[in-house]
Amino acid sequence: MSSLKQQQPAHLLRGIPLAVQQLKKTFGSREVLKNIDLHIPAGQFVAVVGRSGCGKSTLLRLLAGLDKPTAGELLAGSGKLVDAREDTRLMFQEARLLPWKKIIDNVGLGLSGDWRSQALDALEAVGLAERADEWPAALSGGQKQRVALARALIHQPRLLLLDEPLGALDALTRIEMQQLIENLWRKHGFTVLLVTHDVSEAVAIADRVILIEEGRIGLDLLVDLPRPRARGSHRLAALETQVLERVLSLPGTPPEPEPVSPLPTQLRWAN
Amino acid sequence: MSTHASQQFVQRLAPWALPILLLAIWQLSVSAGWLSTRILPAPSAVIAAGVNLVSSGEIWTHLAISGWRAGMGFAIGGGIGLALGFITGLSKWGERLLDSSVQMIRNIPHLALIPLVILWFGIDETAKVFLVALGTLFPIYLNTYHGIRNIDPALVEMSRSYGLSGFSLFWHVILPGAMPSILVGVRFALGFMWLTLIVAETISASSGIGYLAMNAREFLQTDVVVLAIVLYAILGKLADLAARGLERVCLRWHPAYQVTKGGAA
Numbered sequence: 001m002s003s004l005k006q007q008q009p010a011h012l013l014r015g016i017p018l019a020v021q022q023l024k025k026t027f028g029s030r031e032v033l034k035n036i037d038l039h040i041p042a043g044q045f046v047a048v049v050g051r052s053g054c055g056k057s058t059l060l061r062l063l064a065g066l067d068k069p070t071a072g073e074l075l076a077g078s079g080k081l082v083d084a085r086e087d088t089r090l091m092f093q094e095a096r097l098l099p100w101k102k103i104i105d106n107v108g109l110g111l112s113g114d115w116r117s118q119a120l121d122a123l124e125a126v127g128l129a130e131r132a133d134e135w136p137a138a139l140s141g142g143q144k145q146r147v148a149l150a151r152a153l154i155h156q157p158r159l160l161l162l163d164e165p166l167g168a169l170d171a172l173t174r175i176e177m178q179q180l181i182e183n184l185w186r187k188h189g190f191t192v193l194l195v196t197h198d199v200s201e202a203v204a205i206a207d208r209v210i211l212i213e214e215g216r217i218g219l220d221l222l223v224d225l226p227r228p229r230a231r232g233s234h235r236l237a238a239l240e241t242q243v244l245e246r247v248l249s250l251p252g253t254p255p256e257p258e259p260v261s262p263l264p265t266q267l268r269w270a271n
Numbered sequence: 272m273s274t275h276a277s278q279q280f281v282q283r284l285a286p287w288a289l290p291i292l293l294l295a296i297w298q299l300s301v302s303a304g305w306l307s308t309r310i311l312p313a314p315s316a317v318i319a320a321g322v323n324l325v326s327s328g329e330i331w332t333h334l335a336i337s338g339w340r341a342g343m344g345f346a347i348g349g350g351i352g353l354a355l356g357f358i359t360g361l362s363k364w365g366e367r368l369l370d371s372s373v374q375m376i377r378n379i380p381h382l383a384l385i386p387l388v389i390l391w392f393g394i395d396e397t398a399k400v401f402l403v404a405l406g407t408l409f410p411i412y413l414n415t416y417h418g419i420r421n422i423d424p425a426l427v428e429m430s431r432s433y434g435l436s437g438f439s440l441f442w443h444v445i446l447p448g449a450m451p452s453i454l455v456g457v458r459f460a461l462g463f464m465w466l467t468l469i470v471a472e473t474i475s476a477s478s479g480i481g482y483l484a485m486n487a488r489e490f491l492q493t494d495v496v497v498l499a500i501v502l503y504a505i506l507g508k509l510a511d512l513a514a515r516g517l518e519r520v521c522l523r524w525h526p527a528y529q530v531t532k533g534g535a536a
Contacts, residue, residue, distance in 0.1 A: 064432060086434075096429040100447040100524040109443070110433040135524045151433070 015043040015191030016076045016084055016159040018063075023072035025058055032058045034215040036072070040208075045185055045192045047202035050212040051247065056195045059212065060163050063193065064090040076159070089157035091165040095144035097136040097151075104132040107151045115154070122150040126180060142173035146180070153184065160185075162194040166201070175231070178205050186227070199247070203239045204229055211246060219246050312494035317501065320494040330483075334502070337468060337479040340396065341506075344403020345464050349457070352408040356415025360449070361441075373412060381405040382470055394475035399468065406467035410459035418452025419445060451525060454518050461510040469503055480506075 020038040024031070032055040040046055050056045061067045063074060065085055074081040081088070097106045107119040123129045126146040136144060145165055152160060162181070166174045182205055185192055196202050202209045203223055211219035221243065225235060294314050300306045301313035308316070324330035355373060358365040381402060392398035422445060430444045472481020480499050487495035522528040 066428065066432060090432055092425070092429060094425065096425055098426060098430075098444065098447070100450070100522075101443070102524075109430065110435050110439075137524065137526045155433075 014158070014189055016081075016087060017042040018081070018159065018191060018193075019073075019075040020059075020063075021073040021075065023059075023062065023074065024070045025055070025062060025067070026070045032215055033062075033069075036212075036215075036217060038210070038217065040191060040193070042077075043189045043191055045182075045194070045205065045207045047194045047196055047206035047209045048212060049196060049199055049202050049209060049243065049247070050218075052197060054212045055215045056212045057163055060090070060161050060193060060195050063159075064088060064161050066090075084159065086155070087158040088161065089152035089155050089159075090161040091145075091148050091152050091163065093164045093167055095136075095141075095148040097144055097147055099136050101136075102133055103128070103136060103139070103147055106136060106147055107154055109151060111154065118154055119150075122154040123147070125153060125184065126150045140173075142169050142177060145169065145177060149177075149181065149184075153188075156188070157190055159191045159193070162192065162196075164195055164197065167197070174201070181205070182227070199243045200236070200240050203236050203243065204231060209239075209243060211243060213247075213250060218250075219243065308493060309491065310493070312497055316494040317497045320492070320498045321501075324495075324498070333478060333480050333483050337472065337481070337506075340399045340472075340479065341403060341464050341468050344400045344468070345407050345460065347400065348404030348407035349411045349460055351404070352411030352456070352460070353415055353453070355408075356412045356419070356453075360416045360419030361445070370416070373409075377409045377413070381467065385471070385474060389475060394477075399471040399476070402471045403464055403467045406463040407460035410463060411453070411456040414452045414456025414459070415449060418449030418456075421452065422448035450521050454514065454521060457517065458511065458514045461514055462507070465503060465507045465510065 018038070018040040020036050023033055023036040023038075025033040036059065048056045048059065058067070062069050063081065065082060065088070076084040076087075097103075098109065101109070104116065104119050104123065107122055108115045111118075120129055120132060123132055126149050128143060128146055128150070131139065131143070136147070139147065148165065166177050169177060178201060181192075181194075192206075194202070194206065199209075206223055209219070209221045209223060210217055211221075213219075221239065223239060225233075229236060297306075297311070298314050301308060301311065301316075312320075321330070355369060359370045359373070360366075384405070385402070388398045388401055392401060426448065427440070427444060430440055435443060468479075469481055472479045473485055476482040476485075480502050484496050484499035487493075487499070518528055
């Protein structure tokens with residue numbers, strides 16, 4: 001494995017093409033995802049938006065293999081997505097760094113052999129190389145998420161799944177992180193699925209915005225704007241309005257918790 | 272030197288003022304005959320007894336045998352407690368099968384078993400090591416189990432999604448995650464270790480610090496009795512310092528244990 005900084009041959013960099021076929025997921029009697037069909041070409045940056053509880057995080061957890069679908073197929077190219085587990089990396093809402101490991105050791109989690117120089121390169125790519133030997137407790141929220149990004153990138157993923165990783169960050173840090181993720185995506189060419197509740201973030205960063213409503217795809221919108229995109233341009237605003245109008249046209253579902261339990265045991269859904 | 276430095280010096284000494292004053296009053300009241308040496312010997316007499324025992328070399332044999340009993344008991348009890356804690360913490364079946372039994376045994380005060388232990392093992396070393404092991408087992412068991420159960424499931428989920436499982440998950444995530452709690456158990460266990468040993472040695476022994484004290488009592492050597500008490504206090508303090516050192520090393524990452532400039536806790 002060569003370092004992240006070096007240019008890789010293009011075929012190693014290309015993302016996974018993703019196909020979701022008639023995907024269903026139920027928790028008890030509650031149907032969270034109903035017949036999702038989705039094709040994502042290799043290397044596309046897709047943002048998934050929707051009201052809370054619409055099932056967008058569930059979709060991501062299914063893609064990440066953290067939950068099993070009730071019915072339907074998840075395909076990566078011609079094979080099954082399960083077989084591409086090593087090429088798939090997930091970034092969570094919280095950074096989830098191990099507090100008892102130095103930052104560089106967090107980045108190298110799960111790696112064997114001589115990974116330290118790679119880890120330094122990955123930290124360099126997110127601008128935190130000089131903090132490598134500190135404890136995670138010393139970092140701010142945004143810096144922790146950048147370490148989590150480095151931890152995902154060191155595996156050279158072909159599919160990067162982002163579960164609202166910027167949700168807890170302040171506005172300026174968010175924009176910085178969005179640009180960082182966009183730049184790394186352009187450099188490495190992996191496929192990205194970003195779940196977010198922020199429609200303006202979605203249209204600003206993604207190639208394509210998918211709206212999930214009550215477990216179905218409600219809107220599938222291509223954002224065909226050149227990059228780098230100027231924030232606050234009227235075309236972005238027009239797209240944002242289009243998505244928001246659709247979101248708000250449906251009466252709001254009564255507030256229900258996001259159907260994702262942080263417990264691997266899914267105890268909350270046992271009854 | 273500046274007045275600032277001398278002020279600091281006074282501040283450092285201030286906490287020692289009261290103990291030194293009390294010692295002085297104690298010494299004075301014995302020398303003046305207000306306090307009978309049969310009740311309390313003078314501090315100087317205790318020091319003299321200490322010097323005497325050190326120069327004869329007798330004290331080292333007693334210290335060594337008490338230390339050996341404490342160490343063996345702690346190693347056996349702590350080891351079993353740790354192993355049981357891992358089993359019940361890591362496996363649902365282990366918890367179902369073992370936890371309620373261990374909790375039931377835990378409720379028996381282990382010192383209440385002394386008559387039975389003497390019947391089983393007589394008054395030799397096994398009895399004392401057994402009692403110390405029993406006293407240290409439960410604090411370590413409980414805190415290990417509790418520590419594993421309280422690991423953030425989000426971290427475990429993340430680690431699994433990064434390919435950790437089995438032993439690597441245990442080594443990189445579960446053990447360090449449970450470590451703060453395990454070390455709390457170690458500190459409790461060290462306290463129980465000395466307490467149990469004092470009782471066990473006082474009741475039946477032919478060597479050790481407890482024997483030293485009981486033997487001295489027969490000959491009304493109050494100075495040696497007090498010396499034995501002081502020795503137990505010093506040993507307890509040393510064990511506590513060792514536990515704190517372990518915490519400093521194992522929990523360097525924890526913000527609560529990080530040594531900050533000027534304020535080492």
